[in-house]
Amino acid sequence: MLAEGAGCRPQVGGRDERAAGRQIVLAMITDADGRLAFANGDLLALGGWRWSDLSGRPWHEVLIAPEHRRRVVRAFDRAVAGKDETACVEAPLRTSDGRVRIVAWSATPSLGEDGRPTSVTSVGVDVTRWTEERDLLAAERDFDASHDRLTGLPNASTFRWRLGSELSAGRRSGRSTGVLLVALDRLRTVVETLGQEAGEQLVAEMGERVSDCVGAAAGRTPSLTLPAGTPEPMSAWMVARWSDDEFAVLLPGLVFPEETVYMARSIVATVAAPCTGSAADLRLSAAIGIALAPSDGDHPATLMRHAAMAQHAGRTSTEHMVRFVPALSQEAEGRLLIEQQLPLALERGELSVAYQPEVDAVSHRIVGLEALARWHHPVLGEVPPVRFIPIAEEIGVIAEIGQFVLQSAVRHAAQWRSDGLGDVRVAVNVSAHQLTDRSLVAAVLECLDQTGFPAHLLELEVTESAAMVDAQAAADVLGELSRQGVTISLDDFGTGYSNIGKLHHLAVSTIKIDRSFLLEDEANPSSDPGALIHAVVTLGRNLGLRVIAEGVETEEQLSRLQPQGLDAYQGFLFSRPVPAAEILRLLREGRPLGSDPGIRIA
Numbered sequence: 076m077l078a079e080g081a082g083c084r085p086q087v088g089g090r091d092e093r094a095a096g097r098q099i100v101l102a103m104i105t106d107a108d109g110r111l112a113f114a115n116g117d118l119l120a121l122g123g124w125r126w127s128d129l130s131g132r133p134w135h136e137v138l139i140a141p142e143h144r145r146r147v148v149r150a151f152d153r154a155v156a157g158k159d160e161t162a163c164v165e166a167p168l169r170t171s172d173g174r175v176r177i178v179a180w181s182a183t184p185s186l187g188e189d190g191r192p193t194s195v196t197s198v199g200v201d202v203t204r205w206t207e208e209r210d211l212l213a214a215e216r217d218f219d220a221s222h223d224r225l226t227g228l229p230n231a232s233t234f235r236w237r238l239g240s241e242l243s244a245g246r247r248s249g250r251s252t253g254v255l256l257v258a259l260d261r262l263r264t265v266v267e268t269l270g271q272e273a274g275e276q277l278v279a280e281m282g283e284r285v286s287d288c289v290g291a292a293a294g295r296t297p298s299l300t301l302p303a304g305t306p307e308p309m310s311a312w313m314v315a316r317w318s319d320d321e322f323a324v325l326l327p328g329l330v331f332p333e334e335t336v337y338m339a340r341s342i343v344a345t346v347a348a349p350c351t352g353s354a355a356d357l358r359l360s361a362a363i364g365i366a367l368a369p370s371d372g373d374h375p376a377t378l379m380r381h382a383a384m385a386q387h388a389g390r391t392s393t394e395h396m397v398r399f400v401p402a403l404s405q406e407a408e409g410r411l412l413i414e415q416q417l418p419l420a421l422e423r424g425e426l427s428v429a430y431q432p433e434v435d436a437v438s439h440r441i442v443g444l445e446a447l448a449r450w451h452h453p454v455l456g457e458v459p460p461v462r463f464i465p466i467a468e469e470i471g472v473i474a475e476i477g478q479f480v481l482q483s484a485v486r487h488a489a490q491w492r493s494d495g496l497g498d499v500r501v502a503v504n505v506s507a508h509q510l511t512d513r514s515l516v517a518a519v520l521e522c523l524d525q526t527g528f529p530a531h532l533l534e535l536e537v538t539e540s541a542a543m544v545d546a547q548a549a550a551d552v553l554g555e556l557s558r559q560g561v562t563i564s565l566d567d568f569g570t571g572y573s574n575i576g577k578l579h580h581l582a583v584s585t586i587k588i589d590r591s592f593l594l595e596d597e598a599n600p601s602s603d604p605g606a607l608i609h610a611v612v613t614l615g616r617n618l619g620l621r622v623i624a625e626g627v628e629t630e631e632q633l634s635r636l637q638p639q640g641l642d643a644y645q646g647f648l649f650s651r652p653v654p655a656a657e658i659l660r661l662l663r664e665g666r667p668l669g670s671d672p673g674i675r676i677a
């Protein structure tokens with residue numbers, strides 16, 4: 076608290092006046108030996124002394140708290156010796172009841188004939204409140220420089236700095252340092268639809284959740300329950316705002332690397348919990364990359380780069396988290412190539428559309444066709460949509476790709492129809508980003524208008540998770556399309572939140588049961604065969620929806636599905652996705668697909 080130097084000459088009239096309207100000036104006179112010869116009333120009143128308590132005693136013994144005495148006396152001596160004429164001394168003064176006040180003193184010596192001080196007159200002002208405010212401001216400034224304004228969490232540079240020192244500490248202790256890079260998936264869509272303010276609120280809420288979760292989980296993880304006497308207590312964890320939509324978590328001093336996975340699991344769960352406030356309808360999800368020092372890198376930049384690569388992989392993992400492995404470095408290079416090449420794919424004519432038939436559950440004849448994007452790159456070869464669609468969403472080209480698929484599909488279907496090949500429904504996949512963009516409605520209507528294709532034969536496939544990003548915006552867009560006659564199907568049912576209550580809200584008329592349901596059903600054939608699927612079909616029936624099973628690959632699967640009374644099937648057993656020319660041939664033939672349905676029906 077002691078400060079000395081130029082520019083702090085006491086100002087008469089501090090903010091701490093005891094009596095309003097009267098400025099308080101403290102004054103004392105000390106003799107050549109520093110003993111008190113005079114103290115004014117304000118000084119006595121401030122300290123709660125009587126003059127008899129002070130008279131003749133060394134001033135610093137009475138006025139200055141012991142721990143500050145040496146420095147204060149040295150500073151006073153310098154001022155008195157005239158070495159620094161402008162100097163004043165801020166000194167903590169201990170009052171008779173033990174309080175500490177900060178007094179800024181200015182000392183002026185009276186010199187004798189020999190040039191040595193015969194006495195010193197000191198004038199002081201109580202600047203306690205002023206120094207408190209100043210210190211607070213300085214602390215605030217330091218805080219602002221090292222913390223994120225929105226969330227109040229440490230910022231990226233503070234995190235990097237702490238990570239650097241924890242890595243050094245880890246080298247000495249032999250313990251691991253874990254880093255989790257947590258991305259808030261779909262935040263961009265939220266900002267685009269609900270606005271910047273709602274996005275910021277959400278980031279602040281998620282920052283709190285992640286901090287609370289890490290704080291609470293740290294208490295349960297093994298490092299904190301080490302046997303008594305374990306040397307070196309675990310350093311503190313840290314959660315920082317790493318970028319607009321990312322948090323970084325530092326877990327130093329780990330004994331068991333698995334702790335990072337426990338922590339990541341808790342974070343995935345806390346981020347997925349429903350939002351509050353204006354974003355109450357929204358659900359975010361986290362994608363987490365995990366990297367551990369020293370095995371995954373021993374330098375802050377390397378470790379964070381590897382955590383980022385793992386995070387990208389985490390976006391498409393069912394667990395929403397991935398631990399870094401060296402293969403991800405190559406994967407990241409591949410990803411970069413896709414990011415660069417994808418925007419050019421359309422203009423170079425590298426994209427096309429394949430169609431996979433949906434067959435009637437009884438006749439096994441084609442009743443619908445799902446349009447699926449295909450990308451053939453001259454060097455990369457066939458790039459599967461599960462690889463490029465998420466990247467297209469991230470880099471903002473999904474709307475263009477979606478538009479291309481929509482137009483191709485509707486044109487082809489209109490052509491087949493006008494060729495007299497029947498009323499075959501065509502289904503187009505729509506991603507979250509398109510779903511919250513009202514221009515989708517205009518694009519669909521324009522496409523139908525241009526081709527003369529009936530709206531009721533066009534189906535848009537949306538996934539639950541896409542529809543939940545902004546349930547209200549999705550409901551608006553889908554509601555409008557549905558009013559125009561377009562049908563809506565819920566794709567990959569069972570992989571999202573399965574919030575059945577929202578189906579009605581979303582104007583859905585078809586459920587497509589995800590392939591994973593079939594696999595799960597196969598894995599648990601014992602007690603009640605097909606119970607899961609049966610439940611979905613019953614539910615669909617009650618809601619008046621069509622129910623389709625996706626990914627039917629084998630005769631066994633089909634025979635398990637048959638008693639369930641589904642409306643249609645889709646899967647490799649009937650046909651893989653094929654080019655438009657092949658569909659033309661299949662439609663012309665008009666045969667049942669897969670093996671003869673008659674045999675099984677019997």
Ligand code: C2E
Nearest residue numbers: 447448460461464480504505506626627628645646647652
């Ligand atoms: P989806 O919409 O669920 O499409 C079905 C996927 O399952 C297709 O994969 C299809 O080839 C595959 N499939 C069909 N039957 C079987 C089967 O019996 N066994 C197995 N193992 N797989 C089967 P594909 O074409 O690779 O597409 C993957 C996903 O990419 C699609 O899943 C869809 O979510 C997305 N996608 C494809 N095209 C587009 C598009 O134009 N726009 C958007 N937004 N997403 C698209």
Ligand code: MG
Nearest residue numbers: 445504536566
């Ligand atoms: Mg689909």
Ligand code: MG
Nearest residue numbers: 566567587625
């Ligand atoms: Mg699907």
